[in-house]
Amino acid sequence: MAGFLTIEKGHGPEGRVAVVRFDRGDGINALSPEALRQLTEAARSFEDDSGTSVVVLTGGTKAFSAGFDLKDPEGRSRKSMDIGALRRHLKLGPRMTRAWQEMEQITIGAIEGFCIGGGVALAVALDFRVMARDAHMRVPEIGLGMNMSWQSVPRMLHLIGPARTKQAVILADQRIPAAEAHQWGLVEEVAEPGHAFDTAMALAEKIAAQPPLAVAMTKLTVNRLAYALDDLASHMDVDQFALASRTEDHKEGVAAFLERRKPRFKGS
Template sequence: MANFVEIEKGLGRQGRVAVVRFDRGDCINALSAEVIRELTEAAESFDDDTETSAVILTGAKVFSAGADLKESEGRSSAALDMAALRRRLRTGSRLTRAWHEMDQVTIAAIEGFCIGGGIALAVALDFRFIAQDAHIRVPEIGLGMNMSWQTIPRMLQLIGPARTKQAIILADQRISAAEAYDWGLVEQVTEPGRSFQAAMELAGKIAAQPAIPVAMTKQTVNRLAGALDDLTSHMDLDQLALTCMTEDYREGVAAFAEKRRPHFKGR
């Protein structure tokens, strides 16, 4: 079995900081089915951890290029029946939910780029630090599918309705680090290669606070801010499943694989 995720605990002056690194050993760090499973298990491994107050999530040289459309498990989606497809697509929302619901304060350290499923994961965390030369992009609509994994309500809370539409509908748009900060999508822009160090500084400050009220405050804020999220986004998995059965989805994925612009027909 592959092992793309490493967990370090006991870091920081108080020993209450943990780091989760995921690295596929390439230049894109795509979220393959195995990486998604490992990252979900990593988040769940903190369920009974009372010694850790803050968790930093980081990639390697880049954060993530999003879901891996080149692996066979992803390419075969259009051939599945609806029941099997819905079961497969649940893995992404389970991943973001696991990270969103952690008691520990979570911080994303973003280098290079953060694309598609990568930003879906990042907005499920509490804070996002991004390097000055990094960028964000949400390409799903350009591939003939909708944005899922409860990303829309989380982005809506951070940047409002117009910016959320802009980020998702204009699928080819690169959102620079400076724009992401101006929009409120990230909390800090750092020098290139320094996002992790900045995240560690914040994690250390969090770890110096009493852990129980910190966890309670995080959960209270998340529950209040996201009180309607399940109600408003419970259909996003089924919307994704439906778009995976369209001609436009097949065309979008084929165009991606062939490195050409897609020609959508609205069906």
């Protein structure tokens, strides 16, 4: 399998900043099952790395990620899986976002171009997000007859509150431009186009200059308090997704997406 990620260590003060680059070289950076596995392993590779305090995750110059790859052969094989196999396969996404959320290091996402669906799910699992002024986010899952899963809803809820979370998820065609995302609290900093990574690195260097142990302990405390009830709120994610994937509306949503037409949903 081709490697979609590169990891660079030793940046910033005392070499305490690392960079993870996720770039498939196709301009859209879709999240295939193999990409999900590689992103999970990348996060886990920092478990015993006491020399790194901050990890900057960046996508390509045109896209952070277009979300789950609906055209990937392994992903499309879900249609023929029994419910047990499907549930196991659907754990790839939440496993990936959880791995990034649970990292001891501070994590910062640098977002250029677009950040869609699973890309948003990954971004909200990070500690901070920096977005180029001409970039946008979008959460299209409901428009494809699916639920927003990967434990993303509680993470979004913490950042932007209930009404904005409903607005972002239910209005599936709505683009959220960088300025709006910043106003909502979905991103922490807006950068000039092409400079999201530079801005993220500047923030990373400020954080890396702080005492590493105190930073790590503070992150752990905040996360434990903020996310204490998230498993209760989102434990049904996988089963909701498995159920939604069996509906006629899901078939229609995906078919309409692939055929570039407006879907016709019937609630079945």
